[in-house]
Amino acid sequence: MTSTTLAGSAPRRVTLLVTRVGGQNLSLIGALAVVLALFGLLNDNYLSWNNVQVIGQAVTITGLLAVVQTVVIICGGLDISVGSQAGLASVVSAMAFTSAGSNALLGMGAAVGVGVLVGVLNGVVIVYGRVNATIATLAGLAAYKGVAQLISNGRAQGYVLNDSVFIFLGRGKIAGLPVMIWILVLVATAVHVLLKYTDIGRNIYAIGGNDTAARLAGIRINKYLVAVYGLIGAVAAVAGILLTARTGSGQPVSGSEGLELKAITAAALGGCALRGGKGGIGGTLLAVALLGALENGLTGQNINAFWQNVAQGSLLVVAVVIQQRRSGERAVGLPA
Amino acid sequence: MTSTTLAGSAPRRVTLLVTRVGGQNLSLIGALAVVLALFGLLNDNYLSWNNVQVIGQAVTITGLLAVVQTVVIICGGLDISVGSQAGLASVVSAMAFTSAGSNALLGMGAAVGVGVLVGVLNGVVIVYGRVNATIATLAGLAAYKGVAQLISNGRAQGYVLNDSVFIFLGRGKIAGLPVMIWILVLVATAVHVLLKYTDIGRNIYAIGGNDTAARLAGIRINKYLVAVYGLIGAVAAVAGILLTARTGSGQPVSGSEGLELKAITAAALGGCALRGGKGGIGGTLLAVALLGALENGLTGQNINAFWQNVAQGSLLVVAVVIQQRRSGERAVGLPA
Amino acid sequence: STGRESTGNAGDTGATVSGKISLTYLQKQGDQEYFIGEAAGAKAKAAELGIDLKVVNLGNDANKTVSEVQSAIAQKSNGLIIVVPDPAVGPQVVQTARDAKIALLTSDDQICTTGPDPSACSADSLVPRIGFSGAQMGGEVGKRAAEEFKKSGWNPAETRIISAWKQDVTVCGDRVKAAKEAFGSAAGTGVQNIDVATDNTPTGAQDKIAATVTANAGVKHWVVWGCNDENVQGGVTALQNAGFSADNVIGVGLGAYLACKGWGSGKPSGMKAALFINGSDVGALAVQTMYDRLRNGKDFPKEAFAPTKMVDAATWQASGVKCS
Amino acid sequence: MQLSVETTASGGAAVRDLGKRFGAVQALDGVTLEFPAGQVTALMGENGAGKSTLLKILAGDQPPSQGEVLIDGKPVVLHSPAQARAAGIRIIPQEPEIIPHVSVAENVYVGALPHSAGRRLDRAELGRRIRADLDRLGFTRVLDPELLGSELTPAQRQLVEILRALTGEAKVIAFDEPTSSLSEQEVAALFALIRRLREQGVAVVYVSHRMQEIFQLADRVAVLRDGALAGVLDAARTSEAELVRMMVGRDLSAMFVRERVATDRVVLDVQDLRTDDVHGVSLRIRAGEVVGLAGLIGAGRSELALALAGDRPVLGGRVLLDGTELRPGSPGAAIRAGLGLAPEERKAQALFLYRSVRDNISLVVLERLRRRRFVRRGAERELAGEYVDRLRVRTPSVEHEVRKLSGGNQQKVVLARWLARRPKVLILDEPTRGIDVGAKAEIYQIIADLAQQGVALLVISSELPEVIGLADRVLVMQNGRITGELDRAEASEEAVLSLAMADDLAGATREGKTE
Numbered sequence A, B: 001m002t003s004t005t006l007a008g009s010a011p012r013r014v015t016l017l018v019t020r021v022g023g024q025n026l027s028l029i030g031a032l033a034v035v036l037a038l039f040g041l042l043n044d045n046y047l048s049w050n051n052v053q054v055i056g057q058a059v060t061i062t063g064l065l066a067v068v069q070t071v072v073i074i075c076g077g078l079d080i081s082v083g084s085q086a087g088l089a090s091v092v093s094a095m096a097f098t099s100a101g102s103n104a105l106l107g108m109g110a111a112v113g114v115g116v117l118v119g120v121l122n123g124v125v126i127v128y129g130r131v132n133a134t135i136a137t138l139a140g141l142a143a144y145k146g147v148a149q150l151i152s153n154g155r156a157q158g159y160v161l162n163d164s165v166f167i168f169l170g171r172g173k174i175a176g177l178p179v180m181i182w183i184l185v186l187v188a189t190a191v192h193v194l195l196k197y198t199d200i201g202r203n204i205y206a207i208g209g210n211d212t213a214a215r216l217a218g219i220r221i222n223k224y225l226v227a228v229y230g231l232i233g234a235v236a237a238v239a240g241i242l243l244t245a246r247t248g249s250g251q252p253v254s255g256s257e258g259l260e261l262k263a264i265t266a267a268a269l270g271g272c273a274l275r276g277g278k279g280g281i282g283g284t285l286l287a288v289a290l291l292g293a294l295e296n297g298l299t300g301q302n303i304n305a306f307w308q309n310v311a312q313g314s315l316l317v318v319a320v321v322i323q324q325r326r327s328g329e330r331a332v333g334l335p336a
Numbered sequence C: 001s002t003g004r005e006s007t008g009n010a011g012d013t014g015a016t017v018s019g020k021i022s023l024t025y026l027q028k029q030g031d032q033e034y035f036i037g038e039a040a041g042a043k044a045k046a047a048e049l050g051i052d053l054k055v056v057n058l059g060n061d062a063n064k065t066v067s068e069v070q071s072a073i074a075q076k077s078n079g080l081i082i083v084v085p086d087p088a089v090g091p092q093v094v095q096t097a098r099d100a101k102i103a104l105l106t107s108d109d110q111i112c113t114t115g116p117d118p119s120a121c122s123a124d125s126l127v128p129r130i131g132f133s134g135a136q137m138g139g140e141v142g143k144r145a146a147e148e149f150k151k152s153g154w155n156p157a158e159t160r161i162i163s164a165w166k167q168d169v170t171v172c173g174d175r176v177k178a179a180k181e182a183f184g185s186a187a188g189t190g191v192q193n194i195d196v197a198t199d200n201t202p203t204g205a206q207d208k209i210a211a212t213v214t215a216n217a218g219v220k221h222w223v224v225w226g227c228n229d230e231n232v233q234g235g236v237t238a239l240q241n242a243g244f245s246a247d248n249v250i251g252v253g254l255g256a257y258l259a260c261k262g263w264g265s266g267k268p269s270g271m272k273a274a275l276f277i278n279g280s281d282v283g284a285l286a287v288q289t290m291y292d293r294l295r296n297g298k299d300f301p302k303e304a305f306a307p308t309k310m311v312d313a314a315t316w317q318a319s320g321v322k323c324s
Numbered sequence D: 001m002q003l004s005v006e007t008t009a010s011g012g013a014a015v016r017d018l019g020k021r022f023g024a025v026q027a028l029d030g031v032t033l034e035f036p037a038g039q040v041t042a043l044m045g046e047n048g049a050g051k052s053t054l055l056k057i058l059a060g061d062q063p064p065s066q067g068e069v070l071i072d073g074k075p076v077v078l079h080s081p082a083q084a085r086a087a088g089i090r091i092i093p094q095e096p097e098i099i100p101h102v103s104v105a106e107n108v109y110v111g112a113l114p115h116s117a118g119r120r121l122d123r124a125e126l127g128r129r130i131r132a133d134l135d136r137l138g139f140t141r142v143l144d145p146e147l148l149g150s151e152l153t154p155a156q157r158q159l160v161e162i163l164r165a166l167t168g169e170a171k172v173i174a175f176d177e178p179t180s181s182l183s184e185q186e187v188a189a190l191f192a193l194i195r196r197l198r199e200q201g202v203a204v205v206y207v208s209h210r211m212q213e214i215f216q217l218a219d220r221v222a223v224l225r226d227g228a229l230a231g232v233l234d235a236a237r238t239s240e241a242e243l244v245r246m247m248v249g250r251d252l253s254a255m256f257v258r259e260r261v262a263t264d265r266v267v268l269d270v271q272d273l274r275t276d277d278v279h280g281v282s283l284r285i286r287a288g289e290v291v292g293l294a295g296l297i298g299a300g301r302s303e304l305a306l307a308l309a310g311d312r313p314v315l316g317g318r319v320l321l322d323g324t325e326l327r328p329g330s331p332g333a334a335i336r337a338g339l340g341l342a343p344e345e346r347k348a349q350a351l352f353l354y355r356s357v358r359d360n361i362s363l364v365v366l367e368r369l370r371r372r373r374f375v376r377r378g379a380e381r382e383l384a385g386e387y388v389d390r391l392r393v394r395t396p397s398v399e400h401e402v403r404k405l406s407g408g409n410q411q412k413v414v415l416a417r418w419l420a421r422r423p424k425v426l427i428l429d430e431p432t433r434g435i436d437v438g439a440k441a442e443i444y445q446i447i448a449d450l451a452q453q454g455v456a457l458l459v460i461s462s463e464l465p466e467v468i469g470l471a472d473r474v475l476v477m478q479n480g481r482i483t484g485e486l487d488r489a490e491a492s493e494e495a496v497l498s499l500a501m502a503d504d505l506a507g508a509t510r511e512g513k514t515e
């Protein structure tokens, strides 16, 4: 019996294709189309190029964190401290910028440096301290926020909107597209390529899929995990720098608090299994876009914040239920 | 070959014993002792009976939510919406109380009723809608908060401190111990007995430990899961009622927001594995007490909020690291 | 583009709008009682004037602030009224509004065109504003607390003040600071102050203050103030639970929406007074001011204040405090 | 000789026109078959023929796409495992499902824990029952009821599953390859048990790839091919050759004989290796040599393999590969130095169930398949395809998720990974667990080829004929020590068993200390 005899007829091929492009992704694309169409009908400005850019910029920071959250979830880990890391980086970038006599590159360098340090610290605590990733980063959520507040005394720091680099990051455009969106696209593409096309990515999926098997296959799990948390730190720092650029000063808490939940939501909605080994950047980005488009649309329709909460919650559930109905899974026990 | 050769050598037996009596619990007791001793030395009033009661009352609401969170985590699930459920119950209790012409029992009954309803809804969405528990209850977090805000128009509702039942709940004592603490003790004991001494409880462990095994053994997993989420709803409602009794009015958001993270932290620190099948009420309560004693001590020492964040985060990590060092686990991959 | 095209002073052209006016009111902490009142006042006024008003909740999120300002512009709003979560984001908001040539008015909290700190801003760089002043509110609170304190005849050595607020909310810090200063100068004697870090919720404040009270066992009398009613109410309840009778507690609230509940029950309360600030007045005034500017070309005033009023158990009903 | 397949009313179970489809795969295709009470019906077929699927339907675990199940001649509804249990059906699944953090006793009685009317768990009764069960079945010495599920070896897990199936009143008990991780002793106990069940009038269904067992136990043999029933034979009147022909559709060449090709060059040199469970093991394997490792349950063979592969903290001794010492505690280092281990527990230790066959096979050869860290897809697919064909992995394509394969086919994927790696030293721990006859021959051939190419092989197997047939030399372990060595001429089943069970003085001392 050879592999080809079983390769099957045309409809089978289609099923195969769907699995490969991702049933999850197709559903998300469908949901996104519905949201865009709905609000597009209700509001002439919704689908304007202007508003699309607004949505893109609004989701950039969450999007960056969701991208790296995806990586760590695929590894079987989690990082609840991403928001605090971004806040810390924001403050550091602004303070270093100010004390270096308005040197933007130095400010940004310091932020990324601190970010990597914090990320690696997370990784080390988890891997070598044997602390469960959820607990470790929950602790980080509090601790890094505290550090950001301490060094800033809880106040917004510095002012960067007299610097051309920060202005460019926060408001500039390249080829008609805001710089922020470019950064998200760049980071997401790089991570996607890493995950899908390199052996490093394969190993990351392997670690999350079955860590014992990964170890017996010779993968240096510890090194990978620490590196992944380091990567998160670096990207969270970029998010923090953008936060500074966008708001004009280093924000210890505001603008970054709660982003962990948004990032995890996006990753989970995008198809990451929280037990690891499954997921991808495509799904996560679609989820980020969906949530951003939804929020923008609801606000544009002047739905009040309370209704928005109800609507967002319900829509999230409805989207997933429909998705699952399509896949015809049996309803027993907890879904992954 | 005899059973002794297989059961392993002496040191292994000891480790086994420690794991089973709860190495986790021993470490938590140790950590709690350190915290109590430290702050007791720094402040004469810290260990006063008065302050112990203050701590107890301060942790009651979180404690209740942590207890039920423990159950659902043992099942392999999660409930991120507990805080919102408590907020909704708080508002409902106050509003029903007011519109029933100051009938406290009616107010509380309505809150519990709504709580069970919401909990069962969570369960049904998860089990029959095939929505991952994290996503479903994340959606609930937003949606139930929204509902609470909508029915209250976002305002604190009613005033219950002219009613003796509510006053008794919020400020009364029985045998010298505040009623709130009694309620926590009662609920915790009941749940503990359920988990440890009934076949229902053992089935809950089985479901979380290996749902396939449980299903093949004929355990009706779906029924169990829906019931557990219903139980969460009921207990979250009790928490909400206490919130009302404590603050004097129904609070849609204030006082309940963020409790989910605290509850999950306590459960995880108390030894629940987030992948299910492991944990117990004892550990969770110890963790609740530890976090409460810590917070109270730090506040009593007039440590500012920023340092408190740093201290709480670091101590959480240190506690777990020490605990793990003791158990001598090998540092490979992600700890459970 | 580099993003810096329009740093000049172009911006709002001062042109009037002839068609239907559409406004966006962006508020920090939109789920908090005060701001809910403000939104209600704004909506009522908008309906009365026949204009289109969107209200957006910014939470405490400086980043969302920028997003929502951009979004309002993309949705072709004619004017923005904003309460920023953090004044540091002010210049970015101003810049974005200017780029889009759209009218901008602030309410409650000030923002500065040229830098993050309104208190270090030259008067002509401050964006026109409707509201109360944090320093003034805090001052009223401190003054009233001092009056109550003098009336009580307490021994300062046996008295402590609790200042409760969420320490990373800067406007809270301003109020508390002003209250301390006003109390200091009005009370004549110094009373030791304890800062208590809270999360601005009644239960959070209650737990923290309860811990503080037990840790300071020798104290006989307490003065409590804070960022808002939640903090003070939590503190008063904690003291009550700790066995302090109402006449050993001076709580001065800020907002009156929780203080009123205890007064309504007719029992003696540690909550001696509260500064009633009616958000709905501010909301209505802000909308009216924007309308005048857009419809009639009337320039914004630099600053306009809605009235605040110190109320207590005897006067709250007559002063128009509504208790839900 | 074929038996008739009409359903009698004499009791037992039957399936009528049973079919099951998984997307593109027709796993079962109109099977009508009887499992009479008081008889052992063996179910045979190649990997992926549909045996487990049939059992899963009986268990109420999978709904059939067509057809029905009958008990005592009457159709039964099996929408859930609970209903199947109620109908008196018990299945011992191919992969044991163990609950990690509860005791063996609770694991066995899961879903049927003794409790009072108030639902209070009766722990004393539970203890009594489990001890009685272990006693009755002769497992007392190999399974401590207080152990947690997570502490069990594969064999013990299997025993738990068997015990679980015997709780309550059963009319039909189906065993899905129950012996694949058991050693001779437990197999004997199990067979005694099965014979008792048969006498009690239970309808026993027995799935296995081991011919010997079939002829020892079965009354009738049903053969599945490509999901359809190929025929039912009377076990007493059929032959191995006939069964094989029916399963595979062709004759297989005669029993495999391997030529000795060992050289003098020592590739693997283990000196006094000690870990928690390995107590001073020394051994040498030469290029082209195949060394067999035999022993009973818990003898420490798998522990030794894991220690060699760098997966256990080493307490003493060294491992030299081509003269260079391996860094202990690092499987990565061992692999890079040229040592490969195909571990015994495919699901726990080897497979990425939610990844494709391709991903699973290529994982340890990515270095060869990548250009600047980018994996060359084409080359990867080709490599996977090659091994899928050689090992006859029954899968619709190399992109199929591994969890959707049958147990035997999953095992082939594990082997494919390590065969593709072509290490200098290859350790195979229970390589043919659950593998059908045809593929077994193919695997033996590959082992021979590897030896021919100078690979040093260590083969661990609980199937004595396999060890003896393959190995140039057989090492026997007991209690973490090597208790004897037999060369090819000496190695007989009796000789190996006597060494495996020989009294081990040092082991006895260790026991003494435990008490």
Ligand SMILES: Nc1ncnc2c1ncn2[C@@H]1O[C@H](COP(=O)(O)OP(=O)(O)OP(=O)(O)O)[C@@H](O)[C@H]1O
Pocket: D022, D023, D025, D026, D027, D045, D046, D047, D048, D049, D050, D051, D052, D053, D054, D094, D394, D403, D404, D405, D406, D407, D408, D409, D434, D436
């Ligand atoms: N859940 C599933 N999804 C998709 N295909 C499946 C699933 N379960 C089984 N199959 C397919 O059904 C066919 C029959 O598998 P089954 O497990 O019944 O084989 P088997 O006879 O038990 O083989 P083995 O001897 O290897 O255990 C195989 O092709 C397998 O890939």
Ligand SMILES: Nc1ncnc2c1ncn2[C@@H]1O[C@H](COP(=O)(O)OP(=O)(O)OP(=O)(O)O)[C@@H](O)[C@H]1O
Pocket: B005, B006, B007, B008, D142, D143, D144, D147, D151, D153, D154, D155, D181, D182, D183, D277, D295, D296, D297, D298, D299, D300, D301, D302, D303, D304, D344, D462
């Ligand atoms: N009854 C038991 N209780 C605890 N651990 C056991 C028991 N039996 C075996 N072990 C553990 O099993 C390991 C040794 O068995 P190992 O798996 O290496 O044996 P094996 O020879 O491969 O046999 P098999 O795989 O057939 O069980 C050691 O970790 C030993 O501690």
Ligand SMILES: O[C@@H]1[C@@H](O)[C@@H](O)CO[C@H]1O
Pocket: C029, C032, C034, C108, C171, C227, C228, C229, C254, C255, C277
């Ligand atoms: O909480 C206060 C509210 O009471 C009002 O003063 C406006 O500012 C908010 O921060």
Ligand SMILES: [Mg+2]
Pocket: D051, D052, D053, D094, D176, D406, D407, D408
């Ligand atoms: Mg099978």
Ligand SMILES: [Mg+2]
Pocket: D301, D302, D303, D344, D429
């Ligand atoms: Mg073994």
